[in-house]
Structures are given as C-alpha cells and as structure tokens.
Amino acid sequence: MVETVSISKSLRQWTDLFMHQSMRGWNRFVKESGLTMAQFSVLMQLHYKKQVGISEVGERFGVSPAAASQLADKLVQADLIERAEDPADRRVKLIQLSQRGKKLVETGLAERYRWMDGITSSLDAQDKAKVAEALRILTEAAHSLIEAP
Numbered sequence: 001m002v003e004t005v006s007i008s009k010s011l012r013q014w015t016d017l018f019m020h021q022s023m024r025g026w027n028r029f030v031k032e033s034g035l036t037m038a039q040f041s042v043l044m045q046l047h048y049k050k051q052v053g054i055s056e057v058g059e060r061f062g063v064s065p066a067a068a069s070q071l072a073d074k075l076v077q078a079d080l081i082e083r084a085e086d087p088a089d090r091r092v093k094l095i096q097l098s099q100r101g102k103k104l105v106e107t108g109l110a111e112r113y114r115w116m117d118g119i120t121s122s123l124d125a126q127d128k129a130k131v132a133e134a135l136r137i138l139t140e141a142a143h144s145l146i147e148a149p
Contacts, residue, residue, distance in 0.1 A: 011138075021115050029111040033104060039075060040108070043097065046081065047105045051096040053086065069093075080104060 030040045042057055058068035072095055075081040080101035086092035097105065120128060 022112055025115060026108070026112045029108045033108070035078075038071060039080075042071060042075060042095075043080060043101055043105050046095065046097045046101070047109075051094050054093045054095065057095070075101070 027037075030037055033040065035043075038061060041061065045052060045057065045060060054068050054072055055065055057063075057072065058065045061068070061071075063071070072081065072083060072093075075095075076083055079098055081095045082098050083093055083095050086094050120131075123131065
C-alpha cells in the first residue's frame with residue numbers, strides 16, 4: 001500500500017509540474033502569435049485530425065455552426081487554414097492546415113516541449129534508460145485503461 005501511495009504521489013507531482021510548465025509555454029506562444037486560445041485549439045485539432053468539417057469544430061468547442069464558421073473565416077484570412085467543399089456533399093465545408101498553419105503549429109509544439117529537452121539533457125544515460133522504461137510501462141498501462149470497455 002505504501003508503494004502505491006508513493007507512486008501515485010510521485011505521478012501527481014510530475015503531472016502538476018508537467019502541466020504547469022507545458023501550459024505556461026503554450027499560453028506564452030499562443031499570446032505571442034496573436035491568436036486566441038480557441039483559434040490555436042482549432043489549429044491543433046487540424047494538426048491531429050488533418051481535415052475536419054466546420055460543424056465538427058463547432059461540436060468540439062460547443063459553439064454554433066455560425067460561430068465555428070466565423071472562427072474558421074479568421075484563420076482562413078490569416079492564411080493558417082484552407083477551406084474546401086466536401087466532394088461527397090458540397091454543402092459541407094472542410095478545413096485543413098495551410099503550410100503556414102502547419103509551420104506555426106510545429107513551432108508551437110517545439111516551444112511547448114522545449115523545457116523537457118533541458119530535463120533530458122541533464123540526465124545521464126542510465127537515468128535516461130530508467131525514465132524511458134518507466135514511461136513505456138505507464139503509457140502501456142494508460143492505453144490498457146483507455147481501450148478497456
């Protein structure tokens with residue numbers, strides 16, 4: 001029981017630190033880019049999903065289709081996304097990252113995780129191997145819980 005409490009406490013401490021540092025870098029980058037967090041969140045959604053419909057953006061962020069369309073309009077005007085008709089249904093508008101949008105997201109991700117490079121560079125080879133193995137175990141455990149029915 002003591003070991004479980006210790007692991008849980010350590011994970012919580014790491015998660016708190018990780019989230020604080022990660023979001024701090026993220027918020028700073030988004031603010032410096034001149035975008036709102038909602039706008040950058042759309043870019044991130046497109047980064048991971050590649051292409052989505054305007055209605056999916058609205059559903060994801062809990063806004064009306066009109067509000068999602070306005071959000072997309074601003075990103076199109078900034079040349080961060082491209083909009084096209086869905087070949088299967090011309091009424092549906094699909095959006096995806098433009099080259100400029102892809103570059104901005106990649107820069108943002110690098111900024112978000114830059115501090116982790118500093119952590120890993122301060123570890124010796126043996127500690128890096130231990131951390132990598134522990135994270136592999138945790139990732140597998142997390143996946144098994146997520147994928148469980």
